[in-house]
Amino acid sequence: MTQESLGEFEHCVLAAVLHLGDEAYGVTIRRAIGERTGRDVAIGALYTSLDRLERKGYLRSTMSDPTPERGGRSKRYVSVTAAGVRAMQRSRARLLRMWDGLEPSV
Amino acid sequence: MNQPPRTARRLLTWSLPPREREAVIGDFAEEYGTRVAGDGVRAARRWYRQQVWRSIGPNLRRRRATRRDPVHAPRTPKTLRPEGIMTDLRDVIRSLRGTPGFTAVALVVLTLGIGATTAIFSVVDAVVLRALPFDEHDRLVAVGERRSVPDDEEPDRLAHIAPQNYMDWAARQQVFESMAAIADSSLTLQEPDTAPEDLRTLRVTAGFFDVVRTWPAIGHAFTADNEIDGQDRVAILSDGLWQRRFGADPDIVGRVLSLDGERYEILGVMPPGVADVTRAARPFVGMLRPAELWVPFVVPESERVRKPASYSLYLQSIARLKPGVSLGQAQAQMDQIAAAIVQANPGIKWLEGAGIGVGPLHDHLVGTPMTSWMLMLLGAVAVVLLIACANVASLLLVRAGIRERAVAIRAALGAGRWRLIRQSLIESLLLSVVGTALAVVVGWWVVQILRGAMPDDVPRVSAIALDLRVLAVAAGLSLVTGLVVGIIPALQISRPDLTIALKDAAGGASAGRRRQLARAALVVAEVALAVVLLVGAALFIGSFAALMRIDPGFTPNHVVTAFVAPPTTPAVFFERIIERLEQTPGVVSAAIVAGGTPLSGFGFTTGIAPDPAEARQVPVHYRTVTPGYHRAMGITLVKGRLFEPGDRDGAARVILINEAAAAAYFPGEDPVGRTVRFGKACTVVGVVGNVRQDRLETPAVPEVYEPMAQSGSPTGELVVRTVGDPHEALPAIRTVLLDVMPTVPVRNIQTMDEVFARHTAQRRLNMLLIGLFGVLGLVISAVGIYGVLAAIVSQRTREIGVRVALGATRSNVVAMVLAKTGMLVAIGLALGGVAAWYLSALARSFLFGLEPTDPRAFAAALATLLAAALAASLIPARRAASVDPVVALRGE
Numbered sequence: 001m002t003q004e005s006l007g008e009f010e011h012c013v014l015a016a017v018l019h020l021g022d023e024a025y026g027v028t029i030r031r032a033i034g035e036r037t038g039r040d041v042a043i044g045a046l047y048t049s050l051d052r053l054e055r056k057g058y059l060r061s062t063m064s065d066p067t068p069e070r071g072g073r074s075k076r077y078v079s080v081t082a083a084g085v086r087a088m089q090r091s092r093a094r095l096l097r098m099w100d101g102l103e104p105s106v
Numbered sequence: 107m108n109q110p111p112r113t114a115r116r117l118l119t120w121s122l123p124p125r126e127r128e129a130v131i132g133d134f135a136e137e138y139g140t141r142v143a144g145d146g147v148r149a150a151r152r153w154y155r156q157q158v159w160r161s162i163g164p165n166l167r168r169r170r171a172t173r174r175d176p177v178h179a180p181r182t183p184k185t186l187r188p189e190g191i192m193t194d195l196r197d198v199i200r201s202l203r204g205t206p207g208f209t210a211v212a213l214v215v216l217t218l219g220i221g222a223t224t225a226i227f228s229v230v231d232a233v234v235l236r237a238l239p240f241d242e243h244d245r246l247v248a249v250g251e252r253r254s255v256p257d258d259e260e261p262d263r264l265a266h267i268a269p270q271n272y273m274d275w276a277a278r279q280q281v282f283e284s285m286a287a288i289a290d291s292s293l294t295l296q297e298p299d300t301a302p303e304d305l306r307t308l309r310v311t312a313g314f315f316d317v318v319r320t321w322p323a324i325g326h327a328f329t330a331d332n333e334i335d336g337q338d339r340v341a342i343l344s345d346g347l348w349q350r351r352f353g354a355d356p357d358i359v360g361r362v363l364s365l366d367g368e369r370y371e372i373l374g375v376m377p378p379g380v381a382d383v384t385r386a387a388r389p390f391v392g393m394l395r396p397a398e399l400w401v402p403f404v405v406p407e408s409e410r411v412r413k414p415a416s417y418s419l420y421l422q423s424i425a426r427l428k429p430g431v432s433l434g435q436a437q438a439q440m441d442q443i444a445a446a447i448v449q450a451n452p453g454i455k456w457l458e459g460a461g462i463g464v465g466p467l468h469d470h471l472v473g474t475p476m477t478s479w480m481l482m483l484l485g486a487v488a489v490v491l492l493i494a495c496a497n498v499a500s501l502l503l504v505r506a507g508i509r510e511r512a513v514a515i516r517a518a519l520g521a522g523r524w525r526l527i528r529q530s531l532i533e534s535l536l537l538s539v540v541g542t543a544l545a546v547v548v549g550w551w552v553v554q555i556l557r558g559a560m561p562d563d564v565p566r567v568s569a570i571a572l573d574l575r576v577l578a579v580a581a582g583l584s585l586v587t588g589l590v591v592g593i594i595p596a597l598q599i600s601r602p603d604l605t606i607a608l609k610d611a612a613g614g615a616s617a618g619r620r621r622q623l624a625r626a627a628l629v630v631a632e633v634a635l636a637v638v639l640l641v642g643a644a645l646f647i648g649s650f651a652a653l654m655r656i657d658p659g660f661t662p663n664h665v666v667t668a669f670v671a672p673p674t675t676p677a678v679f680f681e682r683i684i685e686r687l688e689q690t691p692g693v694v695s696a697a698i699v700a701g702g703t704p705l706s707g708f709g710f711t712t713g714i715a716p717d718p719a720e721a722r723q724v725p726v727h728y729r730t731v732t733p734g735y736h737r738a739m740g741i742t743l744v745k746g747r748l749f750e751p752g753d754r755d756g757a758a759r760v761i762l763i764n765e766a767a768a769a770a771y772f773p774g775e776d777p778v779g780r781t782v783r784f785g786k787a788c789t790v791v792g793v794v795g796n797v798r799q800d801r802l803e804t805p806a807v808p809e810v811y812e813p814m815a816q817s818g819s820p821t822g823e824l825v826v827r828t829v830g831d832p833h834e835a836l837p838a839i840r841t842v843l844l845d846v847m848p849t850v851p852v853r854n855i856q857t858m859d860e861v862f863a864r865h866t867a868q869r870r871l872n873m874l875l876i877g878l879f880g881v882l883g884l885v886i887s888a889v890g891i892y893g894v895l896a897a898i899v900s901q902r903t904r905e906i907g908v909r910v911a912l913g914a915t916r917s918n919v920v921a922m923v924l925a926k927t928g929m930l931v932a933i934g935l936a937l938g939g940v941a942a943w944y945l946s947a948l949a950r951s952f953l954f955g956l957e958p959t960d961p962r963a964f965a966a967a968l969a970t971l972l973a974a975a976l977a978a979s980l981i982p983a984r985r986a987a988s989v990d991p992v993v994a995l996r997g998e
Contacts, residue, residue, distance in 0.1 A: 075132060
C-alpha cells in the first residue's frame with residue numbers, strides 16, 4: 001500500500017506545529033505560516049487542514065483551560081504524532097529526489 | 107466596542123461544527139484582541155469580518171462532514187458506508203431533483219388527488235361526521251311523532267309533535283334525565299327610534315338548558331315556574347344579539363324589552379356559538395337564521411286537551427338519556443307510552459297510526475339524505491385519489507426501470523433487500539408528504555369556494571374549515587398514499603434479477619416484463635376508475651340539464667318577494683302597499699299572494715266540486731291573490747282572463763284554475779265560463795299555466811286561484827316585479843312597507859332568482875364537483891396512458907428501427923403502437939363500464955330525469971375516455987412513426 005503523501009499546505013502546517021512545540025494552536029500556527037511564507041490563511045481553512053491531518057493520524061489535539069483574552073474560550077493545542085513526522089520525512093524525501101539535478105537549471 | 111462584530115460572530119458560530127466552536131471562536135477572539143491593541147478597533151473589525159467571510163465555506167464543509175460522520179471515523183467509499191435513513195433521504199432528494207419532470211408530474215397528480223380529498227373531507231366532516239358541540243353529546247336524542255306522512259325524500263324522518271302529546275310524553279317518560287319541547291317562532295323587537303327587527307326565537311320548555319347543558323353566561327335560565335301564563339314574559343338573549351343591539355351592556359339583566367308589543371324582562375345572555383338543535387320543516391329549509399332569543403314555551407289553553415278532529419303538529423323535542431339507558435330502551439318505553447295514550451283517548455282519530463320515534467339528535471339534525479349525499483361525494487373523491495395513486499405508482503415503476511442497474515449494483519455490493527425497499531418507500535413517502543403540503547394549500551382555497559357554493563339546506567356550513575382534524579386526516583392520507591404508491595415498485599425492486607440487469611445495458615427486455623405487466627395493470631385500473639367517474643359526471647350533468655329544461659311556470663328574474671303581516675285590517679293594508687309600490691319608480695307591478703309563492707312548498711288544500719250539482723268533492727290546492735299576481739310572477743294566461751279590480755266582494759264570485767285542474771276536471775272541455783262549487787258557487791273565468799309550487803322536480807297538481815278581495819287573508823307574500831335588478835329596488839320597497847306599517851318588520855325578503863338557485867344548488871354542485879372529479883380522473887389517466895406508451899416506444903426504438911428497415915410502413919408502426927394501448931384501454935373501459943353499471947345505482951336518489959344506467963351517459967363517458975386515450979397516444983405514436991432506422995440501429 002502506497003503511503004499517502006502530504007499536500008503542500010499540510011506540510012506547512014505540520015512544520016509550523018513542530019516549530020511551535022508546546023505553543024501550537026490556531027492563532028500561533030496561522031501566525032507562523034504567515035511570517036514564514038507570507039500567506040494569510042483563513043482560520044476556517046486552517047482548521048479544515050488540522051481536521052484532515054488529525055483524521056489521518058498525523059496530529060493529535062488537546063483542549064486547554066479557558067483564558068479571558070479569548071473571551072473565556074479554550075485553546076485547541078495540537079502536536080505532531082510519530083506518524084506525522086514520518087509522513088513529513090517521506091514527503092520531504094520525495095520532493096528532494098524530484099528536485100535532484102534540477103537546481104542549476106531552475 | 108471591544109466586542110467583535112456581532113453578525114459576523116453569529117455567522118461564524120452557525121457555520122462551525124458544534125464540536126469546534128470552542129477552539130475556533132477562541133482563536134478569532136484572541137487574534138481580534140491583539141489586532142485591536144495593535145491596529146485599532148476599525149481595522150480589527152474589518153479583519154474579523156473578512157476572516158469570517160473566508161472561513162465560512164471550509165467551516166460548512168467540515169460541519170457537513172462531521173454530521174454525516176460524528177465519530178470522526180476515517181472516510182470510507184460511499185457504497186460501503188453504513189447508511190441511515192437520513193442518508194437514504196438525502197439520496198432520494200438528490201435523485202428526485204435530478205429528474206424534475208417526473209417529480210413535477212408526480213407532485214401535481216398527488217397534490218390534486220390529496221387536495222381534492224382533503225377539501226371534500228373537510229366538508230363531510232363538518233356537515234355529517236363531527237359530533238354536536240355539547241357535553242356528553244352521545245346521550246342527546248331527538249323525540250318526535252312517527253306518522254305515515256309520505257316524505258319521499260326521507261321516509262324515516264321524525265315528524266313534529268302535537269303539544270297535547272308532548273305533555274303526556276314528558277309526564278310519563280322515565281328514560282330521559284331531561285327533556286324539552288321547542289317551538290320555532292319569531293318575535294319582533296321594537297325599540298324606540300329604530301326600525302322593528304324580526305328575531306328568530308326558540309320558545310322552549312325549561313328543560314332545554316339542562317338537555318344541552320348550556321346555560322346563560324350572564325344572568326340565569328328560566329325555570330318551570332315561568333311556564334305559566336303571566337310568568338312567561340322573560341327572555342334570554344343570544345350573545346350575538348346582546349353585542350349587536352345592546353353593545354354588550356354588562357347590566358343587561360333586568361332590562362325590559364318590547365317584543366311583539368309585549369314587555370319581556372331579560373333574564374340572561376347565552377354564551378356565544380350555541381349550536382342549533384332544530385331542524386326546519388322542508389319549505390323553510392335554507393331560511394333558518396341563528397336563534398337570537400329563548401323564551402318560555404307555554405302550551406296554549408286551546409291545545410291542552412285533544413279535540414277529535416283538529417290538531418296541529420309544530421313542536422320539536424330534544425332529550426338527554428339517563429346514564430345507562432340505551433336508545434332501544436328509550437324507544438321501547440316511548441312505544442308503551444304511545445300505546446297507552448291511544449288507549450286513554452278513544453275517539454281521537456288523529457292518534458291512530460301515530461307512534462313516537464327516538465333517534466340520535468345528531469342523525470336527526472343532519473338527516474339521512476344529507477348523510478348519503480355527503481358520503482357519495484366522499485366516495486367520488488376517493489376514486490380520484492385512487493387514480494392519482496395508480497398514476498404515481500406507475501411513474502415510480504418507470505423510474506425503478508431506469509434505476510434498475512444502479513439498484514442491481516448496490517444489491518451486488520451487498521445492500522440488503524430491506525434497504526432497497528426502504529429507499530423506494532422513502533421516495534414515495536417523500537413525494538406524498540410534499541404533495542400533501544401543497545394539497546393543504548390547494549385544499550384551503552377549494553374549501554373557501556366550497557363553503558360559498560353549498561346549498562342553504564346543508565347544516566353547519568359555517569363549521570367547514572381546514573382544521574386540525576382535517577389536517578390530521580390529510581396527514582394520514584399522505585402516509586397511506588405514500589405506502590400504497592410505493593409498495594408495488596418496492597416489491598419490484600426487491601427482487602431484481604442481478605445478472606440480467608447488469609448484463610443488459612438496454613434496460614433489460616425480460617427483467618422489464620414483470621414491471622411492464624404491473625404498469626399495464628395500473629393503467630387499466632386508472633382507465634376503469636376514470637370511467638366510473640365520467641359515468642357519474644355524465645349522469646349528474648344529465649340530471650342538471652333535465653332540471654334546467656323544466657318550465658317552472660313562472661319567470662323568476664326581476665321578482666322579489668317579502669312576507670307581510672299587517673297589524674289589523676289586512677285588506678286595507680294590502681291595497682295601500684300595492685298602490686304605493688306601483689307608483690314607485692323601478693317597479694313594474696306588485697301583488698299579494700296568500701298560500702305561498704312558487705317553489706315554497708307551502709300550500710293550502712281544500713275541496714272543490716267541479717260539478718256544482720254533485721256533492722262529490724276532490725281535494726285541490728288554492729291560493730288567494732290580488733289581481734296583479736299572475737302578471738307580477740310571470741305566470742301565463744292560457745285561456746279566458748286574469749282577475750280584475752272589479753272582482754270584489756259583492757261582485758260575481760270568480761276563480762282561475764291551472765292547466766292541471768282543467769285537464770283533471772274538464773277533460774276535453776272548455777272550462778272557461780263553467781260554474782264550480784268552491785265553498786260557494788264560482789265561475790271559472792280563466793285557465794293559467796301550471797306552476798311548480800313545491801319543488802322543481804315535482805309536477806304541478808290541480809290548483810285554484812281566488813281573488814283576495816272576495817275571500818281575504820290575514821297575511822301574505824308581497825310579490826314585486828321590477829324593471830332591473832330587484833336588489834336595487836329593495837330600499838324603496840322597504841321604505842314603502844315601513845311607511846305603511848311602521849311597527850311591522852320587513853321579513854323574509856328574497857328574490858325568486860335566489861329561490862330558484864336554492865332549488866338547483868345541490869344538483870349544480872353535484873354536477874360541478876363530480877364533473878371536476880371526472881376531468882381530473884380523465885387527465886390523470888391520460889397522462890398514465892401517455893407515460894406507458896412513451897416508455898414502450900423508447901424501449902422498442904431498436905425493434906421499430908429494424909421493422910422499418912425491413913420495410914414496415916409508418917402506418918404499420920403506428921398501428922403496432924396503438925394496438926398496445928388499445929388493448930389496455932379496452933380492458934379498462936370494459937371493467938370501468940361494468941363497475942359504473944353497479945355503482946351508479948348508489949347514486950339513484952341523487953339523479954333526476956334519467957336512470958342510473960342511462961345509455962347516453964355511458965356512451966358519453968366511454969367516448970370521452972377513448973378520445974383522451976387517443977390524444978394521449980398521439981405523441982408516442984408519432985415518435986414511433988418517425989424512428990429513423992439508421993439512427994436507431996447505430997445507437998447500439
